Amino acid sequence: MSLNAVTHLNFRGQAREALEFYRSVFGGQTTIATYGDFGLPADAPGAANVVFGQVVADNGFRVMAYDVPGENAPLPQGEPTTRRENGATITTEPFFLSVRGETVEEVAGHWELLADGATVIEAFGPAPWAPGFGMLTDRFGVTWILDVAAEQR
Template structure:
């Protein structure tokens, strides 16, 4: 028997846009269903929001997401802050998403795509523990760590 853990992100009106963005970043396929698809009458405020969504890519990337019912909240109001101080990471967030690849070139492509509209916490580059490491909070308020596993090639 095997299992896998998949991050399930909770949004307040941005799930569709976030899933489409992650689909484009990781070259995956997005699947989603709305509350209306599951019987909520059309015209209600939440009917077009995502009740189930996921992105699955051939490279192994997978993430799930949905919109919490109720008022849509702009990301800036609900986003936690994460920052680097004196070589440490300070955050209020309960988790980060980590993407680890085998080569610097491979991970650099994902970094560049995720960085569109993001706040860079630590620029992507060589680190004492990895050929490359970087941290950012994307435009949806999700903080990502991208790195290249130690022992893998730099190209």
């Protein structure tokens, strides 16, 4: 028997856009069900919002997301914060998403796509612990760590 942990992202009306963006970065298939699909009248506020959404890719990438019921306004961007300082990550965020690949070329391609509209915390490049490492907060306010698995010695 095995278990898999999957990150579940919570949005305020941006879940569909975010899921489509992540699919464009990592590939795979997007599944989206709306509140309207589950019985909310089509003309009701929020009926087109995502009650269940996910991206699942053959390369192992998987993320889930939904729109929190209520006002469709992005969460405030002031806090939490993340920065790199003297080689350390200083943060007030409760979680990051981490994507690890096997080659610099593979991960760099995802980095370039994910960086569109993002705030780069640490540019992707070699690090003392990995052939490639980078950290950014994407245009949806989600902080990502992308790295390349170090060779096993």
